[in-house]
Amino acid sequence: MSTATGPVEDRASRPEPDDRPATFGSVLAVPEFRAIFAGFGVFMVGETVKMLALAVLIYERTGSPLLAALAYVVGFLPHAIGGVLLLALADRWRPRALMVGYDLLRLAAAALLALGVLPPAGMLGLVFAVGLLAPVSSAARNALLPELLVGDGYVLGRSLFTIAAGATQVLGFGLGGLLLGLVGPYGALWLTALTCGLSALLVRYGVAERPRRAAAHGVVRQTWRVNRLLLRDRRIRGLLLVQWLPGSLLVGAEGVIVPYADDLGPGASAGVLFAASAFGMLLGDLVLGRWVAPARRERLAPWLALLLGAPMLGFAAGPGLAAGAVLFGLATFGFAFQLGLARRFLAAVPEQRRGQAFGLLATGLMTTQGLTAGLAGLLAEWLPPGRVMVLAGVASMAATLLLWRWLRPEPVARRSTTRT
Numbered sequence: 001m002s003t004a005t006g007p008v009e010d011r012a013s014r015p016e017p018d019d020r021p022a023t024f025g026s027v028l029a030v031p032e033f034r035a036i037f038a039g040f041g042v043f044m045v046g047e048t049v050k051m052l053a054l055a056v057l058i059y060e061r062t063g064s065p066l067l068a069a070l071a072y073v074v075g076f077l078p079h080a081i082g083g084v085l086l087l088a089l090a091d092r093w094r095p096r097a098l099m100v101g102y103d104l105l106r107l108a109a110a111a112l113l114a115l116g117v118l119p120p121a122g123m124l125g126l127v128f129a130v131g132l133l134a135p136v137s138s139a140a141r142n143a144l145l146p147e148l149l150v151g152d153g154y155v156l157g158r159s160l161f162t163i164a165a166g167a168t169q170v171l172g173f174g175l176g177g178l179l180l181g182l183v184g185p186y187g188a189l190w191l192t193a194l195t196c197g198l199s200a201l202l203v204r205y206g207v208a209e210r211p212r213r214a215a216a217h218g219v220v221r222q223t224w225r226v227n228r229l230l231l232r233d234r235r236i237r238g239l240l241l242v243q244w245l246p247g248s249l250l251v252g253a254e255g256v257i258v259p260y261a262d263d264l265g266p267g268a269s270a271g272v273l274f275a276a277s278a279f280g281m282l283l284g285d286l287v288l289g290r291w292v293a294p295a296r297r298e299r300l301a302p303w304l305a306l307l308l309g310a311p312m313l314g315f316a317a318g319p320g321l322a323a324g325a326v327l328f329g330l331a332t333f334g335f336a337f338q339l340g341l342a343r344r345f346l347a348a349v350p351e352q353r354r355g356q357a358f359g360l361l362a363t364g365l366m367t368t369q370g371l372t373a374g375l376a377g378l379l380a381e382w383l384p385p386g387r388v389m390v391l392a393g394v395a396s397m398a399a400t401l402l403l404w405r406w407l408r409p410e411p412v413a414r415r416s417t418t419r420t
Contacts (some may be wrong), residue, residue: 022153024160024290033148033157035206036141039199040161043103044168046195049175050110053188054127056180058120078131079366086132087363088222090139090355096207100200102137105130107196114189135366139359146346146354147210152294155342159289162335163282226356230349236357238406239345240364242305245399247335248368250308252392253315254328255373260385264321272325280329284336294343295409301340302407305400308334312393315386331393337407344410 028034089098109130113123142158149157179188231237257273284304288297311331319327349357372392379388400407 022149022151022156024156027149027153027157027160030148030153032207033145035202036144036148037157037160037164039099039103039202039206040141041164041168042195042199042202044165045175046106046110046192046199048168049179049188049195050113050127050192053180053185053192054113054123057185057189058123060185062120078128079135079363080370082132082135082363085223086136087139087356087359088226089133089136090143090359091353092212092222093140094210094212095140095144095355096203096209098140099137099203099207102133103196103200103203105133107193107200110189110193110196114186114193116186135359135363138362139355142358142362143355144207144210151343154346155294155297155339156289158342159285159339162285167282223356226353227360230353230357230360233348236345236348238403239341239348240361242400242403242406243338243341243345243361244364244368245403246305246308246396247338248365248372249392249396249399250312250331250334251369252372252376252395253312253331253389255376256380256385256388259380260315260324260389261321263385272321273328276325277328277332280332281335283329284333285339287333288336288339297336298340298344298409301337301409302400302404304334304337304340305407306334306397307331308337309393309396309398309400312389312396315389315393318386340409341407 028037109126112118112126118126145157146154175191179191183190231240254274254277257277261273288300288304292300308331311327314327315324345357345361346354376388376392379391383391
């Protein structure tokens with residue numbers, strides 16, 4: 001039986017949710033969630049098309065593989081800076097206005113890129129500048145979910161965003177490749193502008209206006225102050241670390257997939273391993289989110305986190321493409337451990353700082369994943385890629401064991417005492 005979901009006025013006045021799993025139907029039946037979810041899907045397709053088109057465009061204009069690679073990741077690099085300096089905006093601005101405003105800013109930037117009037121350096125600078133607000137918009141969106149979905153519906157809603165992220169990126173790459181062949185990179189960028197406008201319309205007319213959660217103060221000072229207070233709380237810090245480290249260390253193994261596939265010889269495709277990795281993550285969220293009861297999901301969290309690193313030990317034997325794909329699929333199935341922590345993290349953070357807390361979580365993930373992928377690439381300069389994958393798996397398992405206490409469900413629900 002599904003858990004009832006819908007807009008909430010006052011979470012504190014509601015009874016605690018029961019232990020029955022929600023359903024995708026019950027979650028998608030909430031009109032505001034449906035609008036946010038659709039807007040997110042359109043957003044992801046547009047962003048994927050934009051990054052692919054921009055990388056191709058800059059390579060065509062400069063002939064530099066380095067600049068092309070930088071063009072592909074430049075939209076993600078500002079997350080660390082925006083997360084450190086600007087996250088307070090997620091709580092001091094009204095959420096709908098913030099999300100719509102960010103979509104309109106993206107629309108203007110995509111249109112300017114599509115006009116072809118900027119030099120390559122100007123293109124990269126524009127994408128970087130707009131990306132500074134990406135973690136703020138993402139934090140505002142994530143902070144809205146518990147206001148729309150109750151109990152396990154909230155956990156399943158988070159799961160749907162993970163599933164959509166993987167699926168829409170695959171769609172975005174496919175659509176981007178098709179558009180590049182049909183209308184070229186500038187035409188693909190115009191499609192991105194169209195998706196930005198559609199996302200803004202979905203949120204503007206599908207989501208109700210809500211007041212800001214916190215009073216206005218100096219943005220940078222407030223961001224630093226609240227980040228410090230959140231990290232000072234032992235419970236919140238533990239829940240952040242356990243969501244940052246085990247999974248991000250596995251990303252180090254993904255960071256050397258290309259050289260590993262190259263070592264396998266002709267016919268081996270890195271895309272097969274990447275696809276297996278994405279499929280395992282989506283399958284884990286589907287299975288755990290839909291068919292496992294909330295309490296059992298939370299009990300399984302530590303073991304699923306341990307699963308992230310364990311299959312990587314199999315790369316010590318130098319498996320071929322098919323066996324390697326199976327190992328990656330098994331490993332990334334373990335990412336579903338985060339579903340077992342979703343309700344605990346929500347309960348731990350102060351409601352008036354919810355937006356910044358979710359932004360800090362996302363910023364930490366982006367930063368740790370980038371660092372571990374870079375470190376893995378550095379190690380692969382001296383070690384075989386398969387051995388680097390083994391080391392990534394060992395590191396992930398070690399982090400899981402060190403943080404085991406934060407992965408286990410709490411016997412009695414506690415409220416955070418963080419003072420903001």
